[in-house]
Amino acid sequence: MAQQHLDPTDPTVVPADAVAGYLRARATEFLRALRTHRETGGGAAAGAEESTDAALALRRSARRISGTLHTFRPLLDADWSESLRPELAWLSGTLGREHAYAARLHRLVTALNRLSGATNFPTQTAIPTRTTTASTGSRSTTAASGGSRSTTAASGGSRSATSASAVGSRSAGAERVGTADPGTAGPGTRPPAAPDRGNLTVGAAKAGALLDRQLTLARTRAHSAALQALGSSRFHAVADSVAVLASEVPLTPTAPTADLRPLAAAAHDRLRDAVTGLPLHTAGHPYNAEALIHGLSPDTAPHPQDAPWHQVRLLLRLHRYALEVLYPEAVPVDVRLLAAGEALNRHRDASEAASAAAAAARTPRIAPATAYALGVLHADQRHEVEASRFAFQQSWQKEAVSTS
Structure with a gap:
């Protein structure tokens, strides 16, 4: 750059x-x-x-x-x-x-x-x-x-x-x-x-x-x-x-003549590009049954649909840290971004909880009633995942409308 x-x-x-x-x-x-x-x-x-x-x-x-x-x-x-x-x-x-x-x-x-x-x-x-x-x-x-x-x-x-x-x-x-x-x-x-x-x-x-x-x-x-x-x-x-x-930050020789705003803007652009790749149209529906197809798959790998959302959560956090650098006194409050961050945090928690319930359901020699309860619990957490995606879609679309 x-x-x-x-x-x-x-x-x-x-x-x-x-x-x-x-x-x-x-x-x-x-x-x-x-x-x-x-x-x-x-x-x-x-x-x-x-x-x-x-x-x-x-x-x-x-x-x-x-x-x-x-x-x-x-x-x-x-x-x-x-x-x-x-x-x-x-x-x-x-x-x-x-x-x-x-x-x-x-x-x-x-x-x-x-x-x-x-x-x-x-x-x-x-x-x-x-x-x-x-x-x-x-x-x-x-x-x-x-x-x-x-x-x-x-x-x-x-x-x-x-x-x-x-x-x-x-x-x-x-x-x-x-x-x-x-x-x-x-x-x-x-x-x-x-x-x-x-x-x-x-x-x-x-x-x-x-x-x-x-x-x-x-x-x-x-x-x-x-x-x-x-x-x-x-x-x-x-x-x-x-x-x-804490006492000395190793900057490059060209750093004193640089402006931080383009680098912070690049962090925001990476966030927007990652959100563009999300299925926001599907997430715009309160109930997304397609996301539950792989719910109780014997595959122990993470849910295939979750990784892009986790990446957006990481990029949103990097964007927030960049704002803290630009505004050391007080970061401007953006209610839409705060709501999007909370939705992504709930998404991460529900996704990991669903994986834990599925892992427990794979325990050998458990009673059928126990497996049934864990299956219902897993489905409940996957529905929480979808609800979080819907909440993120609503907050992000509001940001897009307000900035267009």
């Missing part, structure tokens, strides 16, 4: 100093979060929440640094930026898995309760506590010290047995309690459950227990992997590079 020389009389020109200042600020946040995590990560449970927040701040700073290096790479030293970006992406992905598994379990169990007409799982109140506990050093030590934890989780364990019995007792009473109508208050006004929910109610208990075992085990392993990553030499090399970035 040809570099444009700065015009000192043009107040709209954004110099390269803006991207340098943005990177220094994000690097400082990274180092501050790292120090907080080290001070609270191995402490008592009272500091576990602060340690979790520090880990999330680490991930947030790493994503912004990586995205900025990608968008404004013509102004940065090529060898340095290309070597740091993959490491930041690795760190961000490693730190985000534990939270993703916890959110996925909560989403699936909530949907299972809604579909079966049951009340909330008693264990759902313990999910935030489990998140807090997972941030302490004792949890990671237990998970990494041996296979007893994994064996217990795989075989059911006392906790899963307790969850299954609690869900079973609740499901057994679902026909008596039923589902509350909107606007009603108290169990006394709830009508009886519909008869066609019988099979789903029977399998919901074991389906919930199976999902709890699988996703809790995956979450424990992700927590152990995150702690190992934060103590590895690979992470220390990344931290050293970010520490250098």
